[in-house]
Amino acid sequence: MTRILISLLALLLLAANPAHAAACPPVVMGTGASLHPEGVTYDPIRHRFLVGSVTHGTVSRVEGDKAKTLVDDPWLITTMGLTVDPYRGRLLVTNADLGLADRSKPETTRAFAGLGIYDLRTGKAIHRVTLATGPGHFANDVALAPDGTAYVTDSISGTIYKITPDGNATTLVQHPDLAQPSTGGWGLNGIAYLGDKLVAALSGARKLAVIPLANPRNVTTISAAIGAPDGLLALGRTRLLLVDNTAANRVVEVRTTDNWQTVEVVNETKWPDKAPTTLTRTPCGAYAVAGRLDVLLSGGRSDEFVLRKV
Numbered sequence: 001m002t003r004i005l006i007s008l009l010a011l012l013l014l015a016a017n018p019a020h021a022a023a024c025p026p027v028v029m030g031t032g033a034s035l036h037p038e039g040v041t042y043d044p045i046r047h048r049f050l051v052g053s054v055t056h057g058t059v060s061r062v063e064g065d066k067a068k069t070l071v072d073d074p075w076l077i078t079t080m081g082l083t084v085d086p087y088r089g090r091l092l093v094t095n096a097d098l099g100l101a102d103r104s105k106p107e108t109t110r111a112f113a114g115l116g117i118y119d120l121r122t123g124k125a126i127h128r129v130t131l132a133t134g135p136g137h138f139a140n141d142v143a144l145a146p147d148g149t150a151y152v153t154d155s156i157s158g159t160i161y162k163i164t165p166d167g168n169a170t171t172l173v174q175h176p177d178l179a180q181p182s183t184g185g186w187g188l189n190g191i192a193y194l195g196d197k198l199v200a201a202l203s204g205a206r207k208l209a210v211i212p213l214a215n216p217r218n219v220t221t222i223s224a225a226i227g228a229p230d231g232l233l234a235l236g237r238t239r240l241l242l243v244d245n246t247a248a249n250r251v252v253e254v255r256t257t258d259n260w261q262t263v264e265v266v267n268e269t270k271w272p273d274k275a276p277t278t279l280t281r282t283p284c285g286a287y288a289v290a291g292r293l294d295v296l297l298s299g300g301r302s303d304e305f306v307l308r309k310v
Contacts, residue, residue, distance in 0.1 A: 024282060024284035026309045027309065028049070028062065028065060028307040029304070030305045030306065030307060031066060031303050031304060032060055032303060035303070035305060036055050036301075037053055037067075038277045038293060039052040039093075039277070039289070040287070040307065041083050043061075043091075044282075044283070045120070048061050048062060048063065049062040049282075049307055050084070051291070052080060052093065054078050054079075054296060055100060056072075057073075057077045058072050058079060059091065067305075070091075071116070072123070073125055073128075075114075075116065075128050077096065077097040077104060077112065078098050078101045079094070079116075080139060080141065081094040081140060081152075081153075082142070083143065083150075085120070088148055091117070091118045092115060092144065093115070093118065094113075094116075095116055095139055096113060097109045097111065100296060110135065110138050111137055112139070113132040113137040113161070114128065114139055115127075116129070127166075127167035131152060132157065137157055138186075139152050139154060140186070140189055141188075141189060141191045141232075141278070143198060147165070148164075149162060150163040151163075151172065151198055153188035153189065155180060155186040156186075157179060157180075158179030159171055159173070159174040160174075160178070160188065160191070172211075172216050173217060177205075177209065177219050178202065178209055183204065185228060186203040187202060188201070188209070190229065190243075191232060192234040194234055196213055197260065198211040198213065201230060202221065203230060206223070207221045208221065208222040208240075208254075208260075209221050210260045222260065224262075224263050224264070224265060227248050228245060228246045229243070229252075230243040230276075231278020231288075232278075232279075233278075239254065240253070241253050241310065242254065243276050243288060245275055248270075250268050250269060253267040253268070271308075273308060274292065275292065275294040276288045276289065276308075277290070279310065285310060286309070286310040287308060287310065288307070288308055289307055
C-alpha cells in the first residue's frame with residue numbers, strides 16, 4: 001500500500017502546475033564557471049533542474065540560464081549521478097574522483113565511491129556515506145526505489161551498493177560481468193530501478209545488465225545496437241531511454257517484450273550537442289544534459305552546458 005501511495009503522489013507531483021510544464025523550454029543554454037555537469041535531475045516541487053559538477057564537486061540549481069550553487073560540501077570531490085526524492089525532501093548525489101576536480105587527490109583518484117544525501121531545499125548534508133576506498137572504485141550513478149532505498153553503481157569494481165534511507169550501506173552484488181573490462185571503458189555506468197529488477201549500463205562492454213533484486217547474483221546481460229550506454233531513464237517497466245556517447249552521439253529508446261531477456265531499438269535521435277551523458281524526467285518529458293566533457297577531457301575548460309528536451 002505504501003508503494004502505491006508513493007507512486008500516486010509521484011504522478012500528482014509530475015502532473016502538477018500544467019501551466020509551468022507547458023512553459024518548459026525545448027533547450028536551456030546554461031552557464032556556470034567551469035562547471036562541467038555530468039549528472040542532472042529535476043526537482044518537481046520547485047520546478048527546477050539540478051546539475052552536478054565534475055570539476056567543483058557541487059550541485060547547482062538552474063535558474064534561467066544560470067547555475068547557482070545549492071550543495072557545496074567539502075566532502076564531495078566529483079558529483080556524478082543525481083536523483084531527487086521529493087517525498088522525503090532529499091537529494092542523492094554520487095561522489096567519486098576522476099582526477100580532474102578542484103578537490104582531487106592522488107589517493108582518491110579512481111579510488112573512492114560515496115553517496116551524499118542532502119536536504120532538497122537547503123542543500124545541507126543529511127548523510128555522507130563512504131561506500132569504498134582504495135584503488136579501483138568510482139561511484140557513478142544512483143537509482144531510487146519508492147521506499148527510499150538507493151542503488152549506486154561502481155564503474156571499476158563491478159559493484160552495486162544498496163543504501164537504506166537512514167544511510168546504511170551494504171553490497172547488493174559484485175560480479176565480474178559488471179566490472180571494468182580489460183579492453184577499456186567503464187564497467188557499470190547508468191542505472192534504472194524497474195520494480196523487481198535493476199537495469200544498468202555497461203559502457204565498455206556495450207551492453208545492458210539486468211539484476212533481479214530477489215537474486216542479485218543472477219546477473220544477465222543484453223546485447224543490442226546501443227553503442228556505449230551511459231545514462232539511463234526508465235519509461236515504465238518495459239522501455240528505457242539511454243545516451244550513447246560514442247562518436248554516434250545519440251539518445252536511444254529501447255523496448256523489451258520478454259521481461260528484459262532481450263531489447264530492440266525503437267527510436268534513436270542524433271544529438272546536436274557534443275558529449276551528452278544522462279537524462280532526467282520533467283513534467284514536459286525527458287531532458288538530456290551535455291556538460292562539455294569533451295572539452296574537459298581534452299584539457300580545456302568551458303562555462304557552457306546544455307539541457308535539451310528529447
